[in-house]
Amino acid sequence: MNKHNVRNDWALFSYITAYIKPYLGILLIATIALAGNLILLLFRPYLTKQVIDLGFATNDIHVIEYYAVLYGLTIIGSVCFIFVENYFLKSFGQKIIYNIRHIVFQKILHKPHDEFYKLPIGNWVTRITNDVESLRTLYTDVLLNLASSGLMIIGILAFMYAINVPLAIIMTILVPIMGGIIWVYQKFSRKAFRQVRRSVAASNSSIKELLNYIVIVKSYGGEKAIEGRYETVNKGFLEAGLFEVTTFSIFRPLVDGLFFVALIVIFTTTNLIDSVADAGTVFAFIQYMDRFFQPLKEIADKYNSLQSSLAGAERLVPLLEEKERNMVDEVPKELIPVESIEFDHVWFSYENNDTYALQDFTLHIKSGDFTGIVGPSGSGKSTLLSLLMGIYKPTKGAIYINGIDIAKYDSSVLRHLMGYVFQQAYLFKGSIKDNLTLFDTSISHDEMVKAAKQVNLDTMIEQLPEGYNTPVGYLGSLLSDGQKQLLAFGRTLIRNTPILLLDEATANVDSHTEKQIQASIENIRGSKTIVSIAHRLSTVQEANEIVYIEYGKIIEKGSFKELIELKRAFYNLWIRQKSGS
Numbered sequence: 001m002n003k004h005n006v007r008n009d010w011a012l013f014s015y016i017t018a019y020i021k022p023y024l025g026i027l028l029i030a031t032i033a034l035a036g037n038l039i040l041l042l043f044r045p046y047l048t049k050q051v052i053d054l055g056f057a058t059n060d061i062h063v064i065e066y067y068a069v070l071y072g073l074t075i076i077g078s079v080c081f082i083f084v085e086n087y088f089l090k091s092f093g094q095k096i097i098y099n100i101r102h103i104v105f106q107k108i109l110h111k112p113h114d115e116f117y118k119l120p121i122g123n124w125v126t127r128i129t130n131d132v133e134s135l136r137t138l139y140t141d142v143l144l145n146l147a148s149s150g151l152m153i154i155g156i157l158a159f160m161y162a163i164n165v166p167l168a169i170i171m172t173i174l175v176p177i178m179g180g181i182i183w184v185y186q187k188f189s190r191k192a193f194r195q196v197r198r199s200v201a202a203s204n205s206s207i208k209e210l211l212n213y214i215v216i217v218k219s220y221g222g223e224k225a226i227e228g229r230y231e232t233v234n235k236g237f238l239e240a241g242l243f244e245v246t247t248f249s250i251f252r253p254l255v256d257g258l259f260f261v262a263l264i265v266i267f268t269t270t271n272l273i274d275s276v277a278d279a280g281t282v283f284a285f286i287q288y289m290d291r292f293f294q295p296l297k298e299i300a301d302k303y304n305s306l307q308s309s310l311a312g313a314e315r316l317v318p319l320l321e322e323k324e325r326n327m328v329d330e331v332p333k334e335l336i337p338v339e340s341i342e343f344d345h346v347w348f349s350y351e352n353n354d355t356y357a358l359q360d361f362t363l364h365i366k367s368g369d370f371t372g373i374v375g376p377s378g379s380g381k382s383t384l385l386s387l388l389m390g391i392y393k394p395t396k397g398a399i400y401i402n403g404i405d406i407a408k409y410d411s412s413v414l415r416h417l418m419g420y421v422f423q424q425a426y427l428f429k430g431s432i433k434d435n436l437t438l439f440d441t442s443i444s445h446d447e448m449v450k451a452a453k454q455v456n457l458d459t460m461i462e463q464l465p466e467g468y469n470t471p472v473g474y475l476g477s478l479l480s481d482g483q484k485q486l487l488a489f490g491r492t493l494i495r496n497t498p499i500l501l502l503d504e505a506t507a508n509v510d511s512h513t514e515k516q517i518q519a520s521i522e523n524i525r526g527s528k529t530i531v532s533i534a535h536r537l538s539t540v541q542e543a544n545e546i547v548y549i550e551y552g553k554i555i556e557k558g559s560f561k562e563l564i565e566l567k568r569a570f571y572n573l574w575i576r577q578k579s580g581s
């Protein structure tokens with residue numbers, strides 16, 4: 001995966017902001033309310049000072065009343081501002097999280113096939129939940145708090161200077177010292193947060209994957225080994241967490257320590273320069289001081305969250321940056337009808353594998369042909385179909401349909417041309433109907449029943465308690481493996497694609513199912529171009545051409561009769577299967 005080019009936080013921030021533009025108006029209202037409240041808040045210590053200096057000093061009840069009313073008004077104002085701020089800020093948060101979650105989900109959904117083989121599922125889950133949530137926090141909590149703290153500091157300094165310049169200067173000096181501490185802290189905390197994030201994702205995905213395969217693990221008595229594996233992930237999690245705690249524990253006392261130093265400075269100086277500081281000033285300063293350190297502490301605290309949300313945002317960027325794929329709903333005219341499929345000197349190796357899974361593979365398939373692919377396990381049969389589906393692209397050479405290189409098309413185009421019955425039949429939680437139609441409501445009941453008939457499942461389904469609406473159970477536990485495979489076959493037939501690719505499963509297919517598959521193929525033969533991978537050689541006995549491959553290379557090809565007469569690899573395999581079954 002290419003590294004994204006967002007270099008610094010500011011670029012990252014402005015990049016993300018583009019996605020929340022439609023809601024910036026709401027954020028602006030919240031910000032104005034926040035600023036309003038801030039001003040009122042800072043005004044109050046000043047009012048106290050005035051009461052002490054003007055009211056109490058002269059004992060003038062009118063002055064005291066006047067300031068008391070003003071004070072009360074600022075509180076009413078604050079209440080209103082806080083309401084507006086909260087309401088708009090929260091709805092802003094809800095809206096952006098809705099929007100970004102939608103975009104992220106869609107981007108993941110539209111990702112090319114092969115990406116999902118590279119990253120554990122749990123990682124995608126984290127993207128959609130945690131990382132998006134961290135973006136919301138970034139705006140509604142972190143950035144707004146940082147801004148309000150910044151404003152608060154400026155506001156306090158302004159009021160301080162207005163009241164007493166020498167004291168204000170001392171306070172001003174403290175700001176950069178504090179800034180320095182924050183800067184150092186930031187270096188460490190960013191690192192700590194990245195580690196924590198990574199650990200969360202790693203832990204999530206290993207738990208998810210483990211639970212997916214828990215039945216297998218248990219039946220092999222693999223609990224101990226799995227426990228050990230999770231322990232490693234969990235330890236990493238702990239270490240990351242502890243590192244974070246350490247960074248935080250060192251930093252926080254420093255901030256609090258500084259507060260005490262400042263307090264001492266204030267009192268000693270006010271005593272020394274008695275003449276400039278009267279009671280009201282000291283009182284107001286103490287109040288400001290208290291409020292002055294609050295935002296500084298807040299900034300430090302929020303810096304934590306800022307690091308964490310930026311780390312989350314940073315992980316979303318490569319996903320958001322991905323170009324919108326044109327999901328094509330219509331098949332280009334030049335591809336219909338399918339007249340020929342041609343593999344032209346195709347070489348292919350998987351990214352993580354040095355050896356070629358396919359070597360110099362050349363094959364011509366005519367429209368309406370039934371082609372059988374056979375060969376030992378790992379010889380590259382499934383790979384061949386994946387390439388034809390556009391899931392992977394050839395390393396060298398090309399695949400043509402009607403003489404046009406399919407690399408030109410998005411794989412969504414090819415999906416309309418080809419139905420693929422996978423080696424493992426995946427069933428969703430839902431009814432038989434859901435699994436046949438894949439939740440596509442535009443498919444009529446008749447179309448569905450027709451497909452079930454074609455794969456000879458109709459009588460079996462009709463005998464079930466709720467017929468087509470019977471739930472298939474968790475991971476299809478209601479159905480036998482052979483039935484699952486047939487159901488997947490039916491699901492593919494419903495799509496009514498001109499090309500049909502079958503990847504037969506070895507163990508799953510008993511001789512009864514095998515006959516059913518054979519019959520189903522005969523049902524549709526001629527109306528579709530069929531490429532079928534067979535472990536049971538008898539399923540391709542009737543094929544126009546059988547291709548025998550080994551180590552990704554074509555060893556033999558011809559009709560069943562020709563290959564038997566050749567008495568070589570295919571013949572040997574045939575003899576072995578005959579005597580075996």
Ligand SMILES: Nc1ncnc2c1ncn2[C@@H]1O[C@H](COP(=O)(O)OP(=O)(O)OP(=O)(O)O)[C@@H](O)[C@H]1O
Binds near residue numbers: 117352357375381423
């Ligand atoms: N996702 C992958 N990443 C890396 N290598 C792979 C991947 N899938 C398959 N291979 C390798 O490519 C080769 C061909 O695999 P392929 O799945 O095409 O075999 P196959 O003929 O379908 O076998 P089987 O009959 O067992 O289904 C094998 O050597 C395998 O190790």
Ligand SMILES: [Mg+2]
Binds near residue numbers: 381382383503
């Ligand atoms: Mg295979």
